Amino acid sequence: MAKSKKDAVGRRGFLKRAAVGAAAALAAKPASALPAPQAEPARPAAPPASARQVALETSTPTPSDVYTTDRPGADFMVDVLKSLNFDYIFANPGSSFRGLQESFINYGKNQPEWITCCHEESSVAMAHGYFKIEGKPILCMAHGTVGLQHASMALYNAYADRVPVYLILGNEQEIAFRRSDVEWTHAVQDAASMVRDYTKWDDSPISLGHFAESAVRAYKVMMTPPMEPIVLCANGGLQEEPMPEEERHTLRIPKLVIPSPPAGDPNAVVEAAKMLVAADNPVIVAGRVARTPNGIKLLVELAETLQATVIDRKFRMNFPNRHPLFNPAAAPPDLSRVVAAADAVLGLEVPDFWNATHAMTPINRMGMTSRPITKTGAKLITITAGDLFSRSNYQDFGRYAEVDLAIAADAEATLPALIEACKRLMTADRKRVADERGRKLAAEHKKVRERDFDLAAAGWDASPITTARLSAELYNVIKKEDWSFLSDTTFISWWPLRLWDFDKHYQFIGGHGAYGVGYQAPAAVGAALANKKHGRVSVNIQCDGDLNYAPGVLWTAAHHQIPLLNVMHNNRGYHQERMFLQDMASRAGRGIENTHIGVALDNPNINYAMLAKAYGMWSAGPIENPKDLGPALKAALEVVKKGEPALVDVVTQAR
Amino acid sequence: MKTVILIAILATFVTGVTILAQQPASTGNVENGKKLFLRDGCWECHGTVGQGGRDGARLADTALTTAQFTRYIRRPTGAMPAYIDKVVSDQAVADIWAYVKSLPAKQAKDIPLLTELKGQ
Numbered sequence: 001m002a003k004s005k006k007d008a009v010g011r012r013g014f015l016k017r018a019a020v021g022a023a024a025a026l027a028a029k030p031a032s033a034l035p036a037p038q039a040e041p042a043r044p045a046a047p048p049a050s051a052r053q054v055a056l057e058t059s060t061p062t063p064s065d066v067y068t069t070d071r072p073g074a075d076f077m078v079d080v081l082k083s084l085n086f087d088y089i090f091a092n093p094g095s096s097f098r099g100l101q102e103s104f105i106n107y108g109k110n111q112p113e114w115i116t117c118c119h120e121e122s123s124v125a126m127a128h129g130y131f132k133i134e135g136k137p138i139l140c141m142a143h144g145t146v147g148l149q150h151a152s153m154a155l156y157n158a159y160a161d162r163v164p165v166y167l168i169l170g171n172e173q174e175i176a177f178r179r180s181d182v183e184w185t186h187a188v189q190d191a192a193s194m195v196r197d198y199t200k201w202d203d204s205p206i207s208l209g210h211f212a213e214s215a216v217r218a219y220k221v222m223m224t225p226p227m228e229p230i231v232l233c234a235n236g237g238l239q240e241e242p243m244p245e246e247e248r249h250t251l252r253i254p255k256l257v258i259p260s261p262p263a264g265d266p267n268a269v270v271e272a273a274k275m276l277v278a279a280d281n282p283v284i285v286a287g288r289v290a291r292t293p294n295g296i297k298l299l300v301e302l303a304e305t306l307q308a309t310v311i312d313r314k315f316r317m318n319f320p321n322r323h324p325l326f327n328p329a330a331a332p333p334d335l336s337r338v339v340a341a342a343d344a345v346l347g348l349e350v351p352d353f354w355n356a357t358h359a360m361t362p363i364n365r366m367g368m369t370s371r372p373i374t375k376t377g378a379k380l381i382t383i384t385a386g387d388l389f390s391r392s393n394y395q396d397f398g399r400y401a402e403v404d405l406a407i408a409a410d411a412e413a414t415l416p417a418l419i420e421a422c423k424r425l426m427t428a429d430r431k432r433v434a435d436e437r438g439r440k441l442a443a444e445h446k447k448v449r450e451r452d453f454d455l456a457a458a459g460w461d462a463s464p465i466t467t468a469r470l471s472a473e474l475y476n477v478i479k480k481e482d483w484s485f486l487s488d489t490t491f492i493s494w495w496p497l498r499l500w501d502f503d504k505h506y507q508f509i510g511g512h513g514a515y516g517v518g519y520q521a522p523a524a525v526g527a528a529l530a531n532k533k534h535g536r537v538s539v540n541i542q543c544d545g546d547l548n549y550a551p552g553v554l555w556t557a558a559h560h561q562i563p564l565l566n567v568m569h570n571n572r573g574y575h576q577e578r579m580f581l582q583d584m585a586s587r588a589g590r591g592i593e594n595t596h597i598g599v600a601l602d603n604p605n606i607n608y609a610m611l612a613k614a615y616g617m618w619s620a621g622p623i624e625n626p627k628d629l630g631p632a633l634k635a636a637l638e639v640v641k642k643g644e645p646a647l648v649d650v651v652t653q654a655r
Numbered sequence: 656m657k658t659v660i661l662i663a664i665l666a667t668f669v670t671g672v673t674i675l676a677q678q679p680a681s682t683g684n685v686e687n688g689k690k691l692f693l694r695d696g697c698w699e700c701h702g703t704v705g706q707g708g709r710d711g712a713r714l715a716d717t718a719l720t721t722a723q724f725t726r727y728i729r730r731p732t733g734a735m736p737a738y739i740d741k742v743v744s745d746q747a748v749a750d751i752w753a754y755v756k757s758l759p760a761k762q763a764k765d766i767p768l769l770t771e772l773k774g775q
């Protein structure tokens with residue numbers, strides 16, 4: 001009879017010795033814990049059963065064979081990971097972490113809940129979206145090889161967007177335990193190496209104690225600004241083999257303490273305040289400032305103290321868009337005009353500060369020159385945790401910004417001290433100047449708002465439907481709900497930010513981070529899951545090209561009953577690339593008759609309503625007549641309010 | 656008398672040359688202009704009815720003059736691709752201009768939904 005492996009020698013001991021020398025460890029390992037020796041040469045892929053196979057399948061187990069254990073190592077790993085208080089696990093299944101999965105769903109009673117994903121890119125992008133709503137990281141799992149290869153783009157997006165993702169990679173480090181060609185092709189010497197250029201930290205623990213310490217350390221590193229993804233490898237043997245008896249009473253889970261975020265040097269903060277208060281026209285450029293809802297309040301307080309206009313780079317919900325100091329300038333030439341008039345520019349967590357302060361030769365001309373657009377003598381100040389951490393290979397750090405004062409710190413953590421310093425320095429005379437400036441900015445804000453509504457009216461009855469009308473009709477349906485808008489607005493001419501009223505932190509979460517297309521659909525599903533427990537109506541304007549990367553996430557939303565109103569921006573193409581081809585053809589003095597090749601998504605047109613139905617999601621469309629849009633959106637909202645996802649396919653203008 | 660006629664002819668010719676230098680070759684055709692607007696990719700940034708967007712200004716109800724429009728197509732000051740006459744002929748520019756000038760532009764006050772949203 002097979003005996004329990006409680007008293008068997010664990011493979012963990014083997015792995016510890018492997019760190020010293022694999023050959024020596026192999027020699028030291030008791031035969032009972034080793035797989036059967038490979039006496040036969042390699043066999044063809046699909047052979048008839050050999051005599052040996054038949055014998056293996058039908059023979060009586062030897063007395064030393066061990067079939068079960070009451071305490072696989074994965075159970076302890078689950079204890080460790082539960083201590084980190086994750087809300088969910090997002091994963092596409094993979095055999096290299098099967099031990100962990102089994103322990104989570106049985107020993108761990110499926111807490112945190114396991115969310116079934118259809119692609120590793122979806123898992124990580126869902127985690128990306130979830131964090132930006134909830135401020136809590138998600139535990140993702142993937143194969144160390146093929147799973148990570150799928151997940152890598154989403155991981156890069158999260159890295160560039162300063163979003164933590166806790167990614168566990170399954171991997172079989174010990175060659176003797178790789179039972180088939182599958183396990184050999186799924187094994188890797190250094191799993192994290194592929195993404196080390198765009199993760200903050202990684203480790204491959206060789207014991208359960210090592211796993212516990214690294215798991216807690218990884219969480220701490222990840223959650224300290226600048227927040228970034230981490231990778232932790234879970235060795236197959238550690239998961240599947242029994243916990244050694246001698247370790248069961250000695251293993252412990254280290255206490256987690258998240259460091260306070262780094263705030264700016266007090267002297268540097270006072271210096272920044274002096275520059276800002278002395279300026280006649282200070283401008284604030286906001287990048288990823290508001291990590292928490294309090295970040296919005298702090299930025300409003302700073303802007304009102306200075307009566308400074310705020311240019312929001314639209315990476316986060318930083319500043320209410322109806323506030324009179326919100327500057328709607330989103331891109332050149334509007335942005336350049338605002339920055340050019342400034343005599344002090346404060347960049348808060350802005351990854352592209354150089355771009356915000358310089359002009360370059362546009363794409364329609366040969367050659368390249370650049371020049372600062374700021375006034376001579378204008379003071380440039382940056383506060384960013386980006387100065388505390390960077391990698392060299394991937395170039396998301398942007399061009400080197402020559403500034404007058406760089407404060408290496410988390411902006412949100414530094415704002416209280418900066419606000420206080422500005423208030424202390426604000427004399428009656430400077431306040432009078434600031435108030436006068438504020439009145440002018442408020443008048444300008446009102447003028448731009450009126451202009452935007454008139455621009456939205458153009459093409460109101462057109463088909464394909466304008467993105468302005470789509471945005472207006474959608475807002476009309478959700479405006480009385482507690483809504484959360486989950487989309488980037490770059491590809492819809494920023495219309496929601498121009499027509500809607502944003503003032504809560506969960507109402508806008510920015511976009512990809514690194515413009516890795518395929519982010520939007522899964523990020524919206526992850527964010528909607530975070531909104532679910534708060535009873536918010538989640539809304540996603542979904543680009544067609546993006547959805548086609550991994551549409552299986554629609555099934556995840558339907559299966560797990562994640563309420564989310566998806567509205568397709570179905571312009572039937574990868575339109576940004578189409579415009580680039582037009583640029584290139586014009587530069588070459590050629591016509592654009594062929595620039596649809598490789599970028600158009602038509603002939604046949606894709607029916608996203610049918611696609612959604614196939615995944616079990618309520619849907620409507622494709623809608624081409626703008627008069628049909630409002631009623632379809634209302635019907636979809638009713639579905640969403642019942643706790644289900646819905647999709648309305650809308651055939652739209654390009655932008 | 657002959658001298659007067661000659662001067663008149665010359666004056667007409669010179670004026671005509673000046674106009675030709677500033678404007679497209681002839682009066683444009685709206686229908687053909689619409690086809691060219693779509694064929695030559697104007698819609699990609701300006702929208703199929705000239706409503707504008709992130710990448711292109713609104714053309715419906717434009718304040719541009721004929722000369723400004725023509726010049727901008729050949730030598731844009733912004734980031735718009737430059738269209739040489741080999742790609743878009745003077746006649747084609749005239750037709751596109753005729754289409755652009757035909758495009759109506761509603762205002763927010765004409766649309767109840769926008770009026771309502773704006774007032775909130």
